[in-house]
Amino acid sequence: MKKILFFFLLCLALNSSAQTISRSNLHKVEFYRWDAYLALHDTYYGNVTYKEGSGVTISRLTLSDGKYNMRVSNYGNINDFGIASERGATEGPAFWRGLALQISEYGPSYASKGLFTQGTTSKNNKVSQVYEFKAKDPQAFLNAFKTFLNENKEAIKDRWVNLSQFTVASLNGASHSVTITGENWSELERLRHALETNVKSYQKFLQDRGEVVDTRNYLVERIRHYNNARIKEGTTKD
Numbered sequence: 001m002k003k004i005l006f007f008f009l010l011c012l013a014l015n016s017s018a019q020t021i022s023r024s025n026l027h028k029v030e031f032y033r034w035d036a037y038l039a040l041h042d043t044y045y046g047n048v049t050y051k052e053g054s055g056v057t058i059s060r061l062t063l064s065d066g067k068y069n070m071r072v073s074n075y076g077n078i079n080d081f082g083i084a085s086e087r088g089a090t091e092g093p094a095f096w097r098g099l100a101l102q103i104s105e106y107g108p109s110y111a112s113k114g115l116f117t118q119g120t121t122s123k124n125n126k127v128s129q130v131y132e133f134k135a136k137d138p139q140a141f142l143n144a145f146k147t148f149l150n151e152n153k154e155a156i157k158d159r160w161v162n163l164s165q166f167t168v169a170s171l172n173g174a175s176h177s178v179t180i181t182g183e184n185w186s187e188l189e190r191l192r193h194a195l196e197t198n199v200k201s202y203q204k205f206l207q208d209r210g211e212v213v214d215t216r217n218y219l220v221e222r223i224r225h226y227n228n229a230r231i232k233e234g235t236t237k238d
Contacts (some may be wrong), residue, residue, distance in 0.1 A: 020078070021075070021078050021114070023075075024074075024109065024112075026068035027068060027105070028070070029070050034096065037102040037103070038058065041176050044095045044238070046226050046231060046236050049085040050228050051076060053077040054080070056224075058070065059223065060108035061122075061220050062185070063218060068091070068105070097107070104208070111168035112169060115176075117161070117163075118160075119158045119161050121160045121197075121224060123235065123238070126223075127183065131214070134173055138165065140210035141212065145178070152194075160180075160181045162180075164177050171202065172215035173213075174215040174216075186221075224237060
């Protein structure tokens with residue numbers, strides 16, 4: 001009981017300063033249905049007003065070990081999440097009926113909460129590598145991760161990097177995920193090589209982060225991003 005209470009309090013401590021939550025759904029969509037699938041989302045998510053800090057992204061899983069190839073993620077502030085404008089009574093049912101015609105199979109859904117983020121979501125960095133893992137000591141990992149990023153500023157630059165904790169469901173027993181953005185797969189491979197060849201920093205990170213079990217990693221390409229700024233600029237189509 002004491003161990004459970006300690007873990008619960010630790011989670012609260014880690015989450016106390018976090019503001020962003022995210023809910024993701026995986027879909028299998030045949031390639032010849034991609035245009036119709038995206039058009040539905042453009043109509044449903046691209047013509048509304050979001051609450052401050054909220055938005056929706058659609059990403060294509062380009063390199064993964066699963067059969068699902070689309071990920072839809074809703075993100076926003078934990079205290080003010082979602083859409084600010086009103087939808088018509090028939091909009092929701094019509095969207096879900098249309099979506100059911102485009103999706104070959106519905107995959108897992110899960111939710112997470114951001115623990116640490118740095119950098120910006122540059123329009124040039126549309127590809128992300130996601131590392132999912134089970135951390136025995138979340139606080140040790142968080143501390144080691146921050147130090148590692150700080151020691152490798154020159155290689156990482158201003159790219160968006162995020163550490164999140166799964167709060168509802170996950171795949172393969174993962175407790176956390178790290179997402180790092182790049183221009184493309186080869187650019188991310190060059191970054192990984194640069195980080196690993198900074199041997200002293202890399203070895204220190206592996207030593208200080210505590211026990212970690214890697215569960216999977218995969219590559220996604222952002223193809224839609226809906227939020228107030230993107231809609232105003234007309235840049236929702238990545």
